[in-house]
Amino acid sequence: MRPHSPSSPSSSFLFFFFLLLIPFSTLATTNTFSSSSLDDNSDHLYEQDADTLANNYTYEPPTFQQHQQVFTVPDFINDTSAQSPSSQAQPDSTMCNKASSKPNRVVLPANVAPSHYTLTITPDLKEFTFGGYVEIDLIIHEATKTVQINTKDLTLKTTTIEFADKTHEPVSTSFDDHRDTTTFTFESEIPKGTAVLRILYDGILSDKMAGFYRSSYKDAEGNTKYMGVTQFEATDARRAFPCWDEPAAKATYSISLVIPTELVALSNMPIATITQVEPEQKTVNFEKTPIMSTYLVAWAVGEFEYIETTTTKLEKPVTCRVYTLPGLKEQGRFALEITPKVLEYFSEIFGTAYPLPKLDHLAVPDFDAGAMENWGLVTYRTVALLFDEKTSDLRFKEQVAVTVAHEIAHQWFGNLVTMEWWDHLWLNEGFATWVGTLAVDHLFPEWDTWSTFVVDDMQRGVGLDSLRSSHPIEVPVADPHEIHQIFDAISYSKGASVIRMLSSWLTVDVFLAGIRRYLKKHEYENATTDDLWNALSEESKIDVREFMNTWTRVIGVPILNITEADGVVTVEQHRFLSTNDVKPEEDETIWWVPLGVHPKPSSIVDPNQTLKSRSLTFEVPEGPYLFNKHYSGVFRTNYPPAAIGRIGKAILEGSDLVGLSDRAGLVADIASLSKSGHTATSNFLDLVQYYKNEETYVVWELLAGRVGEIASIFSENERISQGIKHFQRNLVDRMVQKLGWEFPEGEDYLTSRLRNVILRSAGRAGHDATVAEAKRRFALFVSDPAQDSILHPSIRQTAFEIVLSQGGEEEFRHVLKYFHAAPKQDQQVIALLALGFVQQPELIAEVQALAISESVRPQDIFYVLAGLAANPASRRPTWEWVKSNWNTLSERYKSSMSMLGACVKYPLSQSSDAALIKDVKEFFADKDTKDFQRALDQSIEGLDVNSAWVAREQEGLSEWLTLNKY
Ligand SMILES: *[C@@H]1O[C@H](CO)[C@@H](O)[C@H](O)[C@H]1NC(C)=O
Ligand SMILES: *[C@@H]1O[C@H](CO)[C@@H](O)[C@H](O)[C@H]1NC(C)=O
Ligand SMILES: *[C@@H]1O[C@H](CO)[C@@H](O)[C@H](O)[C@H]1NC(C)=O
Numbered sequence: 001m002r003p004h005s006p007s008s009p010s011s012s013f014l015f016f017f018f019l020l021l022i023p024f025s026t027l028a029t030t031n032t033f034s035s036s037s038l039d040d041n042s043d044h045l046y047e048q049d050a051d052t053l054a055n056n057y058t059y060e061p062p063t064f065q066q067h068q069q070v071f072t073v074p075d076f077i078n079d080t081s082a083q084s085p086s087s088q089a090q091p092d093s094t095m096c097n098k099a100s101s102k103p104n105r106v107v108l109p110a111n112v113a114p115s116h117y118t119l120t121i122t123p124d125l126k127e128f129t130f131g132g133y134v135e136i137d138l139i140i141h142e143a144t145k146t147v148q149i150n151t152k153d154l155t156l157k158t159t160t161i162e163f164a165d166k167t168h169e170p171v172s173t174s175f176d177d178h179r180d181t182t183t184f185t186f187e188s189e190i191p192k193g194t195a196v197l198r199i200l201y202d203g204i205l206s207d208k209m210a211g212f213y214r215s216s217y218k219d220a221e222g223n224t225k226y227m228g229v230t231q232f233e234a235t236d237a238r239r240a241f242p243c244w245d246e247p248a249a250k251a252t253y254s255i256s257l258v259i260p261t262e263l264v265a266l267s268n269m270p271i272a273t274i275t276q277v278e279p280e281q282k283t284v285n286f287e288k289t290p291i292m293s294t295y296l297v298a299w300a301v302g303e304f305e306y307i308e309t310t311t312t313k314l315e316k317p318v319t320c321r322v323y324t325l326p327g328l329k330e331q332g333r334f335a336l337e338i339t340p341k342v343l344e345y346f347s348e349i350f351g352t353a354y355p356l357p358k359l360d361h362l363a364v365p366d367f368d369a370g371a372m373e374n375w376g377l378v379t380y381r382t383v384a385l386l387f388d389e390k391t392s393d394l395r396f397k398e399q400v401a402v403t404v405a406h407e408i409a410h411q412w413f414g415n416l417v418t419m420e421w422w423d424h425l426w427l428n429e430g431f432a433t434w435v436g437t438l439a440v441d442h443l444f445p446e447w448d449t450w451s452t453f454v455v456d457d458m459q460r461g462v463g464l465d466s467l468r469s470s471h472p473i474e475v476p477v478a479d480p481h482e483i484h485q486i487f488d489a490i491s492y493s494k495g496a497s498v499i500r501m502l503s504s505w506l507t508v509d510v511f512l513a514g515i516r517r518y519l520k521k522h523e524y525e526n527a528t529t530d531d532l533w534n535a536l537s538e539e540s541k542i543d544v545r546e547f548m549n550t551w552t553r554v555i556g557v558p559i560l561n562i563t564e565a566d567g568v569v570t571v572e573q574h575r576f577l578s579t580n581d582v583k584p585e586e587d588e589t590i591w592w593v594p595l596g597v598h599p600k601p602s603s604i605v606d607p608n609q610t611l612k613s614r615s616l617t618f619e620v621p622e623g624p625y626l627f628n629k630h631y632s633g634v635f636r637t638n639y640p641p642a643a644i645g646r647i648g649k650a651i652l653e654g655s656d657l658v659g660l661s662d663r664a665g666l667v668a669d670i671a672s673l674s675k676s677g678h679t680a681t682s683n684f685l686d687l688v689q690y691y692k693n694e695e696t697y698v699v700w701e702l703l704a705g706r707v708g709e710i711a712s713i714f715s716e717n718e719r720i721s722q723g724i725k726h727f728q729r730n731l732v733d734r735m736v737q738k739l740g741w742e743f744p745e746g747e748d749y750l751t752s753r754l755r756n757v758i759l760r761s762a763g764r765a766g767h768d769a770t771v772a773e774a775k776r777r778f779a780l781f782v783s784d785p786a787q788d789s790i791l792h793p794s795i796r797q798t799a800f801e802i803v804l805s806q807g808g809e810e811e812f813r814h815v816l817k818y819f820h821a822a823p824k825q826d827q828q829v830i831a832l833l834a835l836g837f838v839q840q841p842e843l844i845a846e847v848q849a850l851a852i853s854e855s856v857r858p859q860d861i862f863y864v865l866a867g868l869a870a871n872p873a874s875r876r877p878t879w880e881w882v883k884s885n886w887n888t889l890s891e892r893y894k895s896s897m898s899m900l901g902a903c904v905k906y907p908l909s910q911s912s913d914a915a916l917i918k919d920v921k922e923f924f925a926d927k928d929t930k931d932f933q934r935a936l937d938q939s940i941e942g943l944d945v946n947s948a949w950v951a952r953e954q955e956g957l958s959e960w961l962t963l964n965k966y
């Protein structure tokens, strides 16, 4: 799946939403290189090259023989207690070394296994129920009198089992609500061999976005109508049919839907036959699926229309369609265009053709996550699939590309080869994120997607992993109820970053050869993380597992502390914590770290520059030098001020030494280190001043974001807040003038994105000309709808935000009206993201009420919360509001716990009031928090980091601002 995240309204605090499936992150954030700057600054020509290279992963190609010779197994790898040094603080990490063992998993008995399901579903879109009938072909491994199966919220009517040509009914049936199981006990023993279990049952077509559920929409006449669709990952197939709801329990499926004649039915496979049952009803029978997991089964029913194309380069052509509700299909054009290209690309690099005859994408108006990779029938949140060149914010286009590529990658990685159990979720999601980016970069090199990855996914993953309340990538999942909590930035973003680091080190070619080996070996079966390491080790002749274990089984990321003394540079690795209070027992891990010192000093002997011990020294090079060239290593670098000064000067001079990802990475590292207190925040502001000539989108996203973050977190200190805003205005002024508000015909994508970053930053800092222009354009926009081009769709959210934060009731009513009238979901989203910026208490209250009103789909609440959190005037009232509406919220999101977690996390994310920590703890003291405990812990730790930052830097920052006349 791909989770969903809002378009970072704060841009400093990239808060993302990892519900099941695919992260919406990409839609939300960043992208790089502005080629308009090529004309007037030839330095950028180099950067483009440098980064093409970086993305090409060719830097310092290692020789594998050498790796083998130099690599020695760090002792701690065997020592499980040392491997999870933070176990005292972190319950998860105590278990992390056992990721591949099977501690107390809540699973069904293994004595009986399914081989084929014949399933007939009859939905009732008026009563919101469905009838089901399932025949399951079983393999009885051991004779037994009991059969246990997963069910949830199903009413079983009749059950029989057939073996040895006789039919038996159970003598007793018992349910376990916590484990979601039904156990049938039969009088006589079912012998080893085969049997057929037949169950007739009823289910609920709920509105909870889980299982087989309903989604509402308005037709052209304004009538509310419903479609039905499934969402089964992780464990909700059991809400739709009795099954062995575990990823490794693969079986084949023959699915039939009995539906009203005028509706369309879809499932994983193409339609085999349609039979008319009654004049009003037909039965749609789908072809039998390949062997697959329950969580990937899917079907949908509704008034769908579609557009279609086919692949041209595959031996067996694949039919590709985008299905939508009536009137929307043309907005699926972009997704449709890229689908065959992505299928062909993956078929090639994975060395196996896409195994099904068709691939459909379906846009669903109510959808918890971003998208879901059901085999052959991928489902999406509308804004993650549909895009209109004329009316959509451009960033949604990249979002669509990234989401589509991510889901198609899963068709192999996840669907063809499936994780053995949820412990290995990261393998699915981290890999799909990495290879999805690879595909988008292949299709749209001009988007410079890998640089975006550096400022986006990578910062998100490393950011979360800098908290004690993070977890190792490989995390044991005992109870399926815990699963949703790991659909997060660790599994997706840190997972993908670690894969990028590895693939960069092995080279992408060798890495992909290993992937082909892995897919071939395990196709139509299940696999573990170790299986992948084995395949990569066989391919590369290097023991990949030994060093990857430090990245996937241990919590946290390292910081490289660099010191210069007596002509020697010393590098020392430690665990990095944003709270900057690592205890010795939490600091025992020695990561395998590719140093990437550039230019490589001759005194580093190892050509591959891997640090495999606590520290290493080399002679101080003559000029400036960088660590982590191309920023492919997953760590923070803490340079001494003198070294930063030398790099800064190189940046200012436009030196070849420092490429695009390097400039971005440096900002990210120093900003994070100044927040954690590893360096003074003034050092970060000093660094920013070296970026006077910066004109690329990616770097600006970070510059504007991280400076804006200071203004946001220090907002309660008037002196600092005003000073930083002054600094911010100075910083962006040149770019504001250069870029303006118009979007010239044919402008490249990254320049368009850059304009938005600059104007948003200027608006938040109160840049007079920007505020005035936003107001002027907004007034024209609302007075004459025919003139809506005055606010280009890609700048509309920013303009709304500016006028709302500067205005009052009237502006608010206009934006609200726009929200209610917007015909497209992406237009509604930008209004929701902006609404949280209102200043007046009564309007803030109105926005909060809107968030849980009928007008906002439950899936969209976090857009509203994201705005309310970024706005200093509303974050505290919004926390109070969450507390007083807790019962409503927890009832509403009881089947989407990540949303509930977001309701806690968002309002607190940018607060710096230490007293809130106590408040939060007291509030939850008597509540059941286990389903969002991680989000809660992370919120509290985030508050701790923010409040410590403010307390530590009050004085130093004020002094710096005064000294520099801000
Ligand atoms: C990758 O790098 C190699 C060697 O530097 C070059 O020949 C090739 O064209 C590059 N590929 C891409 C896609 O840039
Ligand atoms: C670690 O395990 C490897 C192989 O499993 C073994 O050869 C080595 O001696 C072990 N090292 C320690 C320190 O136990
Ligand atoms: C999981 O896959 C392995 C092969 O990788 C296979 O031997 C095993 O039977 C599978 N497990 C189940 C439950 O099917």
Ligand SMILES: *[C@@H]1O[C@H](CO)[C@@H](O)[C@H](O)[C@H]1NC(C)=O
Pocket: 561, 562, 563, 572, 574, 638, 639, 640, 641
């Ligand atoms: C890291 O380096 C700085 C100097 O750059 C030094 O003051 C500090 O003590 C070092 N920290 C550790 C943990 O080695």
